[in-house]
Amino acid sequence: MLVYSCHGAAKQVTGSCHLIECNGRRVLVDCGMFQGDRAAEQANAEPFGFDPATIDALLLTHAHLDHCGRIPRLVRQGFRGRILATSATRELARLVLLDAAGLQEEDARRAARSDRRGEEAVEPLYTIDDALHAIDFFEPGLGYGHDIDVAPGIRARFFDAGHILGSAQVLLTLGEGAGQRTMLFSGDLGNPGRPLLRDPVPAPAADYVAMECTYGDRPHRSVPDSVVELYQAIRETVGRRGNVVIPTFALERTQEILYYLHLGLRDGQVPPHVRVFLDSPMAISATEIYRRHPECFDAQFLQVLQHGDPFAMPGLHFTRSTQESMAINAIDGGAIILAGSGMCTGGRVRHHLKHNLWRERSSVVFVGYAAQGTLARRIIDGAASVRVLNQEIPVRAQVWTINGFSAHAGRPDLLDWLGRAPRRRVFLVHGEYDRGMRGMGEALTGLGVDWQMPGMGEPIRLD
Structure with missing residues (x-):
């Protein structure tokens, strides 16, 4: 019997975590952190909806926190299986998990220093030691396009997802x-069409597809138009002697914006x-990791x-x-701060x-997705x-939202990726x-494709 259940990113954006049960074996695809409001953050400490000790393997699509961020907690609660990912994802995940653990420890220390008499002590979701222990379960990195035996009766193949360095689609x-x-x-x-990485490989034939739809309702502005708008925002802000603040994700978006600033x-x-400031220790380290993985780059960028x-x-x-x-x-004034x-x-x-x-005089330029x-x-x-750092701040700076830099495919590109091959269900x-x-x-529906939005933890039999 085959059963699929979604334990994260079900009718929401973050916390990706998918469970497949096949012939008595249990395999996870991703184990990510919920992000957003306080309720989402609290969900990270809730039970998984399955026993981590019963999971045979975890297949990690990429190293963003909402896909890998609960792995140390999974290990802490009994997971002892294999963790499989591409080489670049393995290296980036180590960086991301250690950074997340350090931030959680610091938040716990800050809460302990504040006046919280009568309240329970705040515990980090996991510690740096937990993250290091979890990293030990990663096996040597995989390449794209090769079959691997995950467990008896379960094989996997990774395909390039073109999202961030080392990102993968997983075919089981x-x-x-x-x-x-x-x-x-x-x-x-x-x-x-982005400059650093290859485009996603079109979806291979599969009976069932679990498909992201972050931008399933709209297309993106073109990349060239977005670059023009970025340059315009910088020129106008610097012209009025202000600073440009660009909130950036450390993986991929930072490197892409740096490249466009280089060209500009x-x-x-x-x-x-x-003056351009990359004010993110994790992004600085990630940029060094990018330099070590040319196998992931677009052919034109390799020439660059x-x-x-x-x-x-x-x-x-x-x-x-x-x-x-x-x-x-x-x-x-006159600074560009990444x-x-x-998501701030x-x-x-x-x-x-x-x-x-x-x-x-200043501007804030958003170049990626921001969750509710x-x-x-x-x-x-x-x-x-x-409210920023416990202080109410009026928003007087000019706010720019340039979604053409998004690392996610827009609606037309998602449909092109899925193609017209027959599927039992999406x-x-x-x-x-x-x-x-x-x-x-x-x-x-307009294309005649059978689809479903899984509920959290809802078991779905795959006939």
Whole structure:
């Protein structure tokens, strides 16, 4: 008997976690963290909905926190199976999990220092030791296009998803003989036409597909138009002597924006006197990891690599230390500040927002998805003021939202990826219920495709 159940990203965007049960074996695809409002964060501490000790293997599509962020908790609660991922994902996941553990430990220490008399002590979801222990379960990295035996009666093959470095679609072959079925997990699919990575491989034949639909209701603006708008935002802001704050995800978006800033300075589209600050220790380390994995790059970008460092530029500063980060706040204008997190839920970007959101001369440029309930989403949706680091800050800076830089495929590209091959059913996951999921569902209905939005933990038999 084959059973599929979704234990994260069910009728919501984050927390991706999928369970397949086949011939007495249990395999997970992803084990991600919920992100957004306080309720989403609290969900990370809730039971998984299955016994981690019974899981034979975990297949990781990529290293974003909402796909890998609960792995140390899974291990802490008894998982002792194999963790399989591409080489680049394995390396990035180590960076992401250690960073997440460090932030959780720091949040717990900060809460302990505050006046919380009469309340229970705040415990981190997991510690740095937990993260290091979990990393031990990762096996040597896999390449694309090769079959691997995961467990008796279960084989997997990874295909390039074009989302971030090392990201993969996972095709599972389940069972043997006449009862054999195939199921494809899209992971997160990249936005085609971006400069660093290859486009996603079209969906291979599969009986069932679990498909992300973050942008299932709309297309993206074109990448060239988005680059033009980015340069415009920078020129206008620098022209009025303000700073440009760009909340960025450490993986992929940061490297892509650095590349476009490199080109803009080279071609005169960005004022030559600007100072660019990459204020994210994790993004700095991730950029070094990118340099180590040319096997993931687009062929044209590989040619660019032959002629120098595509991320380097005059006036670029990597700020690892807290003191260096704080010094940026003394700059009155003419700075471009890239800092995490992309949804402004944590990290150093909150300090830069505190010092720039209230300034009419400055700009905040959003270049990626912002989930409901996040600080980024409240700013994007036009809040007159927002709470940042326990202080109410008026939003007077100019706010730009440039979604063409998204690392997720838009609706037309998702449909192109799925293609017209017959499917028994498509499961819509990883999207906002009233937007991405319903929008994609309407499109699939028009194409005569059977689809379903799984409920959290709902067991679905695969006939």
